[in-house]
Amino acid sequence: MSFNDDQKANLSAPLNRANVKERKQGGRQFSYIEGWQVVAEANRIFGYDGWQRETIFATVVADYEREIGENKLPGFGVTYVCKVRVTVGDVVREGCGSGHGIDRDRGLAHESAIKEAETDAMKRALMTFGNPFGLALYDKEQSNVVDPAELEASAKRKSFLEFYKASIDEYTDKTRLLTFWNSDAQKTARRNYDLSPAEVEMLKAHVMARVARIEGIAHEA
Numbered sequence: 001m002s003f004n005d006d007q008k009a010n011l012s013a014p015l016n017r018a019n020v021k022e023r024k025q026g027g028r029q030f031s032y033i034e035g036w037q038v039v040a041e042a043n044r045i046f047g048y049d050g051w052q053r054e055t056i057f058a059t060v061v062a063d064y065e066r067e068i069g070e071n072k073l074p075g076f077g078v079t080y081v082c083k084v085r086v087t088v089g090d091v092v093r094e095g096c097g098s099g100h101g102i103d104r105d106r107g108l109a110h111e112s113a114i115k116e117a118e119t120d121a122m123k124r125a126l127m128t129f130g131n132p133f134g135l136a137l138y139d140k141e142q143s144n145v146v147d148p149a150e151l152e153a154s155a156k157r158k159s160f161l162e163f164y165k166a167s168i169d170e171y172t173d174k175t176r177l178l179t180f181w182n183s184d185a186q187k188t189a190r191r192n193y194d195l196s197p198a199e200v201e202m203l204k205a206h207v208m209a210r211v212a213r214i215e216g217i218a219h220e221a
Contacts, residue, residue, distance in 0.1 A: 010045045011130035014146040014154070020137065031142070033134045035119035041132045046088050053122055056083040056094070058114055068102060075104040078113040084121035088129070095124025153194070160193045165206050174211045181207050 003011065020031050042051050062079035078101040085094045097120025101113030126133040136144035146154070171177035180186060181204070190200060 007045055014144045015131045015136040016148060016151050017145050018148045031137045038123050038126055038133055042126060052087045054085045055118055056085050058082040076106040076109045077102050078109040080113045080117040082117035082121045084125050086125040093125045093128045095121045097121030097124055157193050164203055168206050168210050174214045
C-alpha cells in the first residue's frame, strides 16, 4: 500500500496546538493528545474503514490494596501493560503502553487501568505515522507544533497554490501567461499569501512548463 497525496500531506503537516493538552506528573509538565482526538485524526486521514486496531495482549502487573484520598479510605490500585497493533492497508505498526486504576471497587480499578493501557498503546502505535498523532511532541523544541492561526494560514496558502497552478494551466497563449505572471497584481497576490522563495520558484517552474507545452502544441500544429 502507498498513501495518497492527501494522506501524505496530512501525515507530514504540523500538529495543531489546539489539540495538545498539558498535565503535571512527578513534578514535570507533559504535553499529550487525548485518545479520542487520536481516533478522530485516524478516521479523518485514513477513513473510517481504512484502519484497524487490535489488542495483542494486556497483562496485569500490579493489583494491591491501598488507601485512597485524604480520608485514607480502603481501596485498590491496579496497573496493566498492553500492546496494540494498528494496521493501515498493509502497513503495520505496534505500540506498548501502561494504565493505572485506583478505586474502592477492585473491578472498577481493573476497568480503568486496562482502558488507559489500551489507549496509551494505541497512541504510541499511531504516533509513528506522523505529527497529527503526536510525533511532533517528541521533539523538545516542538518545532512542528503550530498555533491554529498558523495552521489556518498554511491551509490558505496551500489552497492558493493549487488555485494558482490551475489558473496557469488554463492559458493557451504564452504572451498572455507571461504578462499574467509578471503583472504587479500577481506579484502583490503572491506577497499577500506570504509565499516562500521555494514556493515562488515552484510556481515559476510551473509557468515555464506551461509555456513549453503551449510552444509544443503550436509546433505540432
